[in-house]
Amino acid sequence: MTKIIKTTVWAAAIIILASCGGKKNSKENMALNQDTQNVEIVEVFTLKKEKIAHTLTLSTTLQGYETMNVTSSLQGKIESIKVDVGSQVNKGDILVVMDRNQLNTTRLAFANLKEEMQRMELLYKSGSTTQQNYDQLKLRYDQTEETLDFVERNTFVKAEFSGTVSAKNYENGESFTGMGMPILVLTQINMLKALVNIPETYYPLVKEGKKVSLKSDIYPDKEFTAVIETVYPTIDAGTHTFSVKLKIANPKEILRPGMFARATLEMGEIETLLLPYQAVLKLQGSNERFVYVNDNGIAKRVVVTLGQRFDDRIEIISDEIKEGDMVVTVGQSRLVAGAKLEVVR
Numbered sequence: 001m002t003k004i005i006k007t008t009v010w011a012a013a014i015i016i017l018a019s020c021g022g023k024k025n026s027k028e029n030m031a032l033n034q035d036t037q038n039v040e041i042v043e044v045f046t047l048k049k050e051k052i053a054h055t056l057t058l059s060t061t062l063q064g065y066e067t068m069n070v071t072s073s074l075q076g077k078i079e080s081i082k083v084d085v086g087s088q089v090n091k092g093d094i095l096v097v098m099d100r101n102q103l104n105t106t107r108l109a110f111a112n113l114k115e116e117m118q119r120m121e122l123l124y125k126s127g128s129t130t131q132q133n134y135d136q137l138k139l140r141y142d143q144t145e146e147t148l149d150f151v152e153r154n155t156f157v158k159a160e161f162s163g164t165v166s167a168k169n170y171e172n173g174e175s176f177t178g179m180g181m182p183i184l185v186l187t188q189i190n191m192l193k194a195l196v197n198i199p200e201t202y203y204p205l206v207k208e209g210k211k212v213s214l215k216s217d218i219y220p221d222k223e224f225t226a227v228i229e230t231v232y233p234t235i236d237a238g239t240h241t242f243s244v245k246l247k248i249a250n251p252k253e254i255l256r257p258g259m260f261a262r263a264t265l266e267m268g269e270i271e272t273l274l275l276p277y278q279a280v281l282k283l284q285g286s287n288e289r290f291v292y293v294n295d296n297g298i299a300k301r302v303v304v305t306l307g308q309r310f311d312d313r314i315e316i317i318s319d320e321i322k323e324g325d326m327v328v329t330v331g332q333s334r335l336v337a338g339a340k341l342e343v344v345r
Contacts, residue, residue: 039340043330044294047273049323052315054267054308056202060194064187064257065247066161071182072098072154078176078183087165089186095165096157096183098176103155110148117141163188166257187257192248194226196263197241199305199317205267206231212246213264216255224248224255226263240305240319273321274313279329280304291316292335294326294343301337 080097083089120137123129167185170176176183194214198206208231214224230245246263248255255261280289293300307315321327326343328335335341 039342040299040331040334041342041344042292042294042328042332042335043345044326044343045275045279045329047275047321047323047325047327049271050274051269051271052274052308052310054270054272056198056265056267056308058196058198058263058265060196060246060261060263062192062194062248062255062257062259062261064163064166064189065191065193066163066188067166068160068163068186069182070095070157070159070184070186071178072096072157072176073178074098074102074151074154075177076102076175078170078172078174080172081168081170081183083165083168083184085165085168088163089159089165090162091159093159094156095159095186098155098157100155103151106144106148106151110144113137113141113144157183159186161186161188162190189253189256190250192250192255192257193229194246194248194261194263196244196246197236197239198244198265199307200235200240200242201272201317202267202270203235203242205270206242206244206265210265213266214246214248214261215264216259216261218259219254222254224250240317272307272315273317273323274310274315275327276329277309277312277314279327279332280306280314280316281332291321292328292332292337293321294328294341297341299328299335299337299339299341 076099078096079099081095082093082097083095089095117137120129120134124131124134163186165184166187168183169181170183206228208228210228212226212228214226215222216224226246226248228244229247232243232245235242275291279291281291282289288303289306290301290303293302302318302320304321305317307317309315328341
């Protein structure tokens, strides 16, 4: 009876140990399977710099080379507006005449002071008055002369350049307070300008005086010439771009302010990073572009700026990416930052 009990105890122990070992092996297998399932199988492309003949095409909006908000520093009634929307004017033309009451009063005060000043000069030369009296009157005379010039300029408001009246916000007889909208807007159309933002990579290649080709969708068969007038000296830290001001001759006034245009710059040969176009992903709901880089077996998300496209390859620009980096080109749509990668050839 004792032998039967011992045998039963040993059998139970063996069953328990086997059960525990089975559970342990099962957990290890599950963990192994879990790790295998979390690894994404991808293909990569190793970046290297290539020399390319580079053409940079950038979108922009045309602006009048000069724009003047026609206003007066005098408040009161607008006596007369001499032009209308679309009127062509020359530099120096009178555009607006304000109420002349203040001008007439100032002219009268200056005429009286002028006569008084003439008498004072005779007295001063003859020694019949003091230097102090002379200086005080001379100061009043000079101040009134400056005031008269100011009032005249703001009563008869003139065009500061030749251009076209592009807006009219008041009519004759209306009151002008100097607040809110200008009386008129004058825009130069025979000469235009445009601002374009260029990636900082190209800063050493962009020079003032360089010619630029300009095209508009409105005139698909025409090509216009612009010149780089100003290269702004600083880089925008947020976008890593710099601004360039283009000057566009428009003698026939075919182009108009507000038109959309594309500026094309021939940049010559440069070294840049190219990769297959399909490697670049776009963040839904925005214009942000990004790629995944193999960072020692881990997916690293890197935001990039797109440059020129060459068939199925695209130029990419980013401070976080360099020659020798491995960019995921197959399987990238399944990735999230931090995912484990298994690279296959």
